[in-house]
Amino acid sequence: MELLQLQYFLAVARLEHMTEAARSLHVTQSSLSKTIQRLEEDLGAPLFDRTGRKLRLNEIGRRFLRRAEKALFELEQGKQEISDLTSPDHGTIELAVTNASTLPNILREFRKKHPHIQFHVQMLTTQEMITLLYRGEVDFCLSSPPIKGDEIECQIVYIDPIHVAVPMEHRLAERSSVSLKELKDEWFVGVKRGYRTRDLVDSVCHSAGFVLHYVYEGNEPARLSALVEAGIGIAFIPSTAMNSRENIKYLQVEDHELVREIALLWNKNRYISRAALEFREVVVDYFGTLSKN
Incomplete structure (x- = not known):
């Protein structure tokens, strides 16, 4: 079993559409189909039910997906931790927000302290944000409403x-x-x-x-x-x-x-870099200043 097979499997499993998955991975559909087929041969079981061009995860595929997501998540956390140790003043903070009204001021304050740290910000619906949060694909979410869960840390930062x-x-x-x-x-x-x-x-x-x-x-x-x-x-x-x-x-x-309550959310299992920890401090300080005004 290869790492590439798992990465390709995750894309197909989440989209349940071979053409869209190939497009998202920037590979040909035939190459993707062959990789998934080899993975199923290695496992000795089909992961999808196929009806014509339609593709659906079967019960075996759903169980394997949970394991594959955990395995790739841990590898990604290791990669981020090494990057933090070797280049603490560089990197990218992944953010998701349900409303971007406060974000420009927050990012401006953080960039004054860390001009070399990059951002990738997504404005999402609450459900989309929860999905990324549970997958551990974002460092922080700025959300209204607050969201609580076994794997989610929720800090209310402002009553708006x-x-x-x-x-x-x-x-x-x-x-x-x-x-x-x-x-x-x-x-x-x-x-x-x-x-x-x-x-x-x-x-x-x-x-x-x-x-x-x-x-x-x-x-x-x-x-x-x-x-x-x-x-x-x-x-x-x-x-x-x-x-x-x-x-x-x-x-x-x-x-x-x-x-409305504004909350800062993060996945408890995701590795938090030093830059991300300092970003959290900037967010808390920013809303603390608003509360005093």
Whole structure:
């Protein structure tokens, strides 16, 4: 059994599609098929059920996948540990976020201290992030909501108030706060269901006796401020995403404690480099400063 066979098997097992797996690995489909076939011959059992061009992991394949993921995970951890020992001031920190509003400031602060450390950042849905986290493929996740699990360390770093954003010409723009019931006839712009802020706001408003009316639902939280400023609708926006340079008034919610928790997550079994440990300190310090303001 060869390391290359395991790497190829993981790609095919996760995608369950030979063509897509070959594309992701930058190899020909015939080469990939032959490698998987040799692996099955070495193991003495088929790992996939094949129906025409369709490919599905069978029970043997699912069991082998768990073992293969653990084996490759440990090899990758060893590689990272050696890299940390030989080149502590270089390398790449793998990050995943559900919202990127605070990330530029955090990365800027870290880069001042470690100009040679690179970043690879992915903005993902919560479920996508959980998958990478359990696989140990990211150093840290910056997430709202917090996520807890046997293999996941979760540190809540900030309690983020959610405000109501209205354009300056709006009837509420002269106010500093507003009750939820005053908003029941308003038109809103927001992100799609599945995002933490959207689900939280919908739930709170439902408990207050009404359903929000959306004229826009998207998957780019940063776009909401521009839509509010253009008068398309009003929005619920966390304090960390507020921009004082925009022609928008932000109102506090009077009758409910409308907040989201921001957490830093990491896999307990993943090797944490010195640079990654210092990145965690920068994140904690950054949000600690926000809490004092």
